[in-house]
Amino acid sequence: MSVTHSLSYRVTFGDCDPAGIVFYPNIYGWFDRCFHDWLAGFGGHAAICKDLGAVGAGLMSANADFRRPMRPNDDIRLAMTIRDWGRKTLTLDYEVTVGETVTATGTEVRGLFKPGEKGIVAGEMSALRERVGLA
Amino acid sequence: MSVTHSLSYRVTFGDCDPAGIVFYPNIYGWFDRCFHDWLAGFGGHAAICKDLGAVGAGLMSANADFRRPMRPNDDIRLAMTIRDWGRKTLTLDYEVTVGETVTATGTEVRGLFKPGEKGIVAGEMSALRERVGLA
Amino acid sequence: MSVTHSLSYRVTFGDCDPAGIVFYPNIYGWFDRCFHDWLAGFGGHAAICKDLGAVGAGLMSANADFRRPMRPNDDIRLAMTIRDWGRKTLTLDYEVTVGETVTATGTEVRGLFKPGEKGIVAGEMSALRERVGLA
Amino acid sequence: MSVTHSLSYRVTFGDCDPAGIVFYPNIYGWFDRCFHDWLAGFGGHAAICKDLGAVGAGLMSANADFRRPMRPNDDIRLAMTIRDWGRKTLTLDYEVTVGETVTATGTEVRGLFKPGEKGIVAGEMSALRERVGLA
Numbered sequence: 001m002s003v004t005h006s007l008s009y010r011v012t013f014g015d016c017d018p019a020g021i022v023f024y025p026n027i028y029g030w031f032d033r034c035f036h037d038w039l040a041g042f043g044g045h046a047a048i049c050k051d052l053g054a055v056g057a058g059l060m061s062a063n064a065d066f067r068r069p070m071r072p073n074d075d076i077r078l079a080m081t082i083r084d085w086g087r088k089t090l091t092l093d094y095e096v097t098v099g100e101t102v103t104a105t106g107t108e109v110r111g112l113f114k115p116g117e118k119g120i121v122a123g124e125m126s127a128l129r130e131r132v133g134l135a
Numbered sequence: 136m137s138v139t140h141s142l143s144y145r146v147t148f149g150d151c152d153p154a155g156i157v158f159y160p161n162i163y164g165w166f167d168r169c170f171h172d173w174l175a176g177f178g179g180h181a182a183i184c185k186d187l188g189a190v191g192a193g194l195m196s197a198n199a200d201f202r203r204p205m206r207p208n209d210d211i212r213l214a215m216t217i218r219d220w221g222r223k224t225l226t227l228d229y230e231v232t233v234g235e236t237v238t239a240t241g242t243e244v245r246g247l248f249k250p251g252e253k254g255i256v257a258g259e260m261s262a263l264r265e266r267v268g269l270a
Numbered sequence: 271m272s273v274t275h276s277l278s279y280r281v282t283f284g285d286c287d288p289a290g291i292v293f294y295p296n297i298y299g300w301f302d303r304c305f306h307d308w309l310a311g312f313g314g315h316a317a318i319c320k321d322l323g324a325v326g327a328g329l330m331s332a333n334a335d336f337r338r339p340m341r342p343n344d345d346i347r348l349a350m351t352i353r354d355w356g357r358k359t360l361t362l363d364y365e366v367t368v369g370e371t372v373t374a375t376g377t378e379v380r381g382l383f384k385p386g387e388k389g390i391v392a393g394e395m396s397a398l399r400e401r402v403g404l405a
Numbered sequence: 406m407s408v409t410h411s412l413s414y415r416v417t418f419g420d421c422d423p424a425g426i427v428f429y430p431n432i433y434g435w436f437d438r439c440f441h442d443w444l445a446g447f448g449g450h451a452a453i454c455k456d457l458g459a460v461g462a463g464l465m466s467a468n469a470d471f472r473r474p475m476r477p478n479d480d481i482r483l484a485m486t487i488r489d490w491g492r493k494t495l496t497l498d499y500e501v502t503v504g505e506t507v508t509a510t511g512t513e514v515r516g517l518f519k520p521g522e523k524g525i526v527a528g529e530m531s532a533l534r535e536r537v538g539l540a
């Protein structure tokens with residue numbers, strides 16, 4: 001079963017830089033927005049983390065390919081697909097489209113961070129998987 | 136005649152700070168988003184500025200009152216009302232609501248900035264007023 | 271005695287918008303940066319809030335005047351001055367300069383937010399004043 | 406010869422998210438800040454692009470590994486190293502450190518974007534290489 005989540009977003013002036021196109025870190029911000037919008041359907045990140053004794057479902061790594069520039073007032077579609085549940089990682093693929101055109105793609109690898117004896121450690125991802133009804 | 140424009144927006148995790156509430160500069164970013172979303176109905180800021188020989192319909196001053204904290208996944212409503220067209224200024228009022236609750240209000244005073252002999256100067260606002268069909 | 275705090279900052283490309291100048295919400299972000307940099311000298315916002323049983327020294331209102339546009343690589347100076355300690359408010363004035371030129375000024379009114387029976391309430395500001403050695 | 410550029414930056418409250426750590430897209434923003442700070446030594450991005458008939462030295466792809474969380478008031482060091490000049494790409498490696506600890510690493514692949522008949526195209530990177538005195 002492929003789990004996906006998507007949402008619409010209109011690029012605003014303030015998302016863009018002096019070249020007139022989207023400032024690229026904001027595209028990662030949209031990946032993160034899509035992930036949290038998905039979690040909202042299960043109570044949201046804060047409630048989920050409280051349930052699981054975690055401080056966050058945060059990033060271990062991320063990458064993106066920027067295929068076409070996006071500009072103010074572009075109506076974009078953000079789509080997230082769960083690629084893989086690892087023992088201590090969750091891998092998510094993202095695609096950004098404007099109409100039929102793919103403008104950016106990317107991947108996030110997230111961990112379920114918990115307080116440990118020597119600072120924050122990555123916990124078992126199965127806890128999150130169960131919490132969102134996918135285990 | 137009262138000119139208003141509004142849009143919906145879902146607060147995301149990344150809009151918020153370590154206190155768990157919206158980082159306040161982002162609320163001004165939503166005012167700006169609402170203004171540009173309104174201009175999008177007339178071709179957008181870039182096209183309008185090109186038509187008018189301007190570099191931007193930018194800020195001279197702004198203020199806001201923060202009445203209630205907003206949090207991730209709050210579904211907010213942004214509403215803009217034109218308060219006044221001055222000779223060289225446009226004054227806009229904003230209201231942010233979550234359901235029936237007003238969470239923030241504010242005001243922007245914008246100028247129509249044009250290239251001058253000694254740098255950027257504020258041009259006649261009537262040009263923008265005509266361009267958006269309100270003169 | 272006038273309490274002031276200042277810091278230097280170089281405007282970066284990503285702070286600026288398609289008009290090539292600083293996106294105005296970021297200027298409020300610099301006010302906030304200056305305030306937190308001042309608190310860092312007393313252990314930082316998180317430690318202070320923990321000591322005082324507060325969730326944040328957050329905003330009740332803010333305003334700014336934007337006098338000159340700022341651009342990428344401008345070396346700015348941010349200066350904060352404490353204007354007034356009220357019973358439940360702290361009023362702070364800010365000035366942004368590039369060389370001898372004042373580019374923006376503004377004011378923040380902050381409260382010391384604490385958990386109350388019906389949500390967050392503004393606590394006595396004297397607690398913060400004492401904590402930073404000014405009472 | 407290894408070309409590197411580095412700068413210091415203090416993490417601010419507004420860079421961080423409800424988990425109390427840096428919101429990850431901002432780390433890419435710091436990569437971009439370091440790149441533009443390097444270009445500032447050659448007149449800055451705007452002047453260089455004007456000279457080269459380009460609209461921007463923008464992103465084709467980027468990735469990062471997040472090794473340790475960063476928090477408000479962490480004093481970080483950003484270091485950029487040029488890894489490779491391709492025919493139409495420039496590959497840059499980044500490292501973020503707090504004291505002796507590496508907190509994040511990453512890579513940007515940039516193109517020199519120019520106006521083409523059918524939109525923006527990637528131009529010869531040798532033009533930028535010469536402009537910064539490395540050819």
